[in-house]
Amino acid sequence: MRAIISVSDKTGIVEFAKELKNLGVDIISTGGTYKKLKEEGVEAVEISDLTGFPECLDGRVKTLHPIVHAGILAMRSNEEHMKQLKDLKIDTIDMVVVNLYPFKKTILKDNVTRKEAVENIDIGGPTMLRAAAKNYQDVAVVTDPADYTKVLEELKENKEVSLDTKFYLMQKVFMHTSNYDTMIADYLKKERNDNAFPETLTLTFEKVEDMRYGENPHQRAAFYREIGKKKGSLVDAEQLNGKQLSFNNINDTNGALELLKEFDEPTVVACKHGNPCGVGSADTIEEAYEKAYKADKVSIFGGIVVINREVTKALAQKLKEVFLEIIVAPSYEAEALEILKEKKNLRVLKLDDISVKQDENAFDIKKVNGGMIVQTIDSKLLPEDEEIKVVTKKQPTKEEMEDMLFALKVVKFAKSNGIALAKDKQSIGIGPGQVSRIWAAKQSMDHAHELIGEDITKGAVMASDAFFPFSDVVEAAHKAGITAIIQPGGSNRDQDSIDKCDEYGMSMIFTGMRHFKH
Template sequence: MIKRALISVSDKTGIVEFAKELESLGVEIISTGGTAKVLSDNGIKVINISDVTGFPECLDGRVKTLHPKVHGGILAMRSNPEHMKQLEELGIEPIDMVVINLYPFKETILKGHISLEEAIENIDIGGPTMLRAAAKNYQDVVVVVDPSDYKMVLDEIKNSKDMSVKTKFKLAYKVFEHTSHYDTLIAKYLRDKTGEEEFPETLSLTFEKVQDMRYGENPHQKAVFYKEVGANIGNLVSAKQHHGKELSYNNINDANGALELLKEFDEPTVVAVKHANPCGVASGKDIYEAYLKTYEADPVSIFGGIIAANREIDARTAEEINKIFIEIIIAPSYTKEALEILTQKKNIRILELDNIATKLPAGTYDMKKVAGGLLVQNYNNELFDVDKLEYVTEKRPTHEELEDMIFGMKVVKHTKSNAIVLVKNKQSVGIGPGQSNRVTAAKIAIDYAGEKAKGAVMASDAFFPFPDCVEEAAKAGVTAIIQPGGAKRDQESIDECNKNGIAMVFTGMRHFKH
């Protein structure tokens, strides 16, 4: 039987109604500070925590529940005669229910420009302590941390006069999830403040559920989408969806890849992605021209793909997009006319992301789960230093070729390795992704390009171990090559370029993506 409940909540949602129901069921209510006032002002009889402990709240409310009469009442095992005897000897009454949610640390730090002192003051001490105590003693104490559970708790008490151990266990589990999340946010905030612990000895990460998914990468796999806690400016989790059904697992993965590549460009650019690889990328004088060039880059692969644009979509661009089947379009905004055109198609997902060009902040982790562990690295925010390019061939690239080289490296950086990309006039004309050897990637890119390979620039995500890629480039009519360099046999590739009048540039920076 639940006879006494301790209620102390920062989030007051539904607490008055919940407490009134408990009171009507004969439950005695203990409370603290602001919660006690709210309950009392609403006609609920409340015993102040100071009357339980015999000690006043002190230190601006920092100490009020850290007392044996509170924690003894929570932690005593009712089935243990010695525990119950000690409670009687010490004058401690059992507490059968603990209803607590914590100081709003997350909400405080998400305000933006706050002082360290303000953040520290929103670290709850007594709340987590009571929650953990109650959860540890779940067989005897009902612990409620989530306001959405109030109705379920009341219904079970009304129906059974008590709560089952199974329900108590579930509520206890939720407590440890909640306090773990809470403590992880605090640890990350403080770690970031030090500016030193980039990769700590132990790494705790926490995420919040965005949605359950219909299925994962394949229909037989279950999946969920979680988000990091933070502003998430310019990320997929902050996109506004105007039209279409929910995004799938593969949609989110592909759309994220499109956004990461798009952020490399400042001029009007459209990126098309299919199965996690770019299939068309182009820049133009406006977004209409950029889209047409992207479509022309590979009109076969773009079908059923994802499009990301870094400028507003207007009506004429929307009309062109609607000529084919596109799964998703992402843009910073849409004209009214463009939305009217695009929404004529039932299944297209239309996402608006107003800060689409925002770069990922310094300190962003790139993570990959492996069986039994987690690989963590800094996010790849660099491309290469133009001022440190090494011009290794007799022929130097023209200004236009150099611009295409930079464009090509941006694209190949976001293409699965081994990768080769051909570019002409700031348009990808051939992309060879994810091959086990580099020359095959080159052949695929050249095959896609066809006649467009003549006069194109070739970009490689890593060095050429042999001159075979240069040989293929020469046969296709490629006029310039950009690659990291650093192979033992670099000179052979350089010699092959000189033989065929191809300009080659070394960046000194590799961009593997696995």
């Protein structure tokens, strides 16, 4: 039996090669791998001695040779193949142990140049892997160091690698090479600043972990991460305490974090079932939390809290008083962390770059039966090319304007149809996910009255994720004492709502930008 070994990741390769030699396997090797094996006393034949052709072009050409690929691709059950090998004086290669140039590691380095990235695109490695995988019945192809033990165990026990294992190894090869090629294609797309949706879309992700279950206990699930530097994303968070994150934990926390990124001032977002339930901004993070908590003391129970400032000892004491699933913050005072760790199941996450936003060209992807739909993320709050319009006779005050923008940030991350009410940089009522906009408006006001107080909506503002089809929302808002409304506009009956606002002495702003979230 002969094996060719050429690896960039040399984890365990010396031990593996020594075991192969002990089993009577002849080893052929290349470049740095050959030197490593030689240094460790493992006898091997250098590739140029096999082919009779020297490595050239700075190592770009070494295994791309008929002696190598005929030895890999010849089907042992095909008499003509074996006759041709004999006539050409070529011996078979029965095992290929290869992993590829470190393209991912290269592009993740700071200030990497395109030249350096391109130089780390492997050519000979993928060619050998694909050749061996195609001829999996006769050739064991190993690309993952984690499989060394399995291969050795079968060789020791049966003097060969089983067909089932060879098929498993074949599958891993094509998963490995497709991931590798997709990384390259994605890197080049970004290098060209190509923001078009490609004719064929291939994505690659790396598994972070298997999950206990999915959205429901009968569903299987796993957590994957994009390849690359993703500052401010949940995949980079460090878990300091608590149980493993669940599917719903990750999905809901991600939405809360994206809402938090809309704010620069000290802000706290409480979230439940994918919708914000309390949001507060203030001069201090402790005051911001009080606002978020008092906005909905009921829904925060069993919820998620994300915070864009360091968690102090004083804030930790308040957080501890409430049953929470998850807390995420950029940092924690030492005493604060000890207080939170007293609740052993509370998931405490540290996310250094919590305020870093996604690239505006990042994809938002939804799987549908038989396909998927892809869009860029909803990265903007207001249009950049035009000013928002006050469409009523009454102009909003400075305070109303600040609160309307606050409420618009909140409703942007509530499921549609959505309405958000705000007062003094505090969400006071949120009506998400209703099939009728008037129902969403009434829900937001009912929640405000029930959870905070009957007078809380007086002097408050309202934000809507989409236009008002009728003037009924304005009428309900006026009845509740709301003084200003911000919405996209665009309905055929916009004038009805404008007229009602003028009749009631309310101000209304049209943004010209919708924020549906389905």
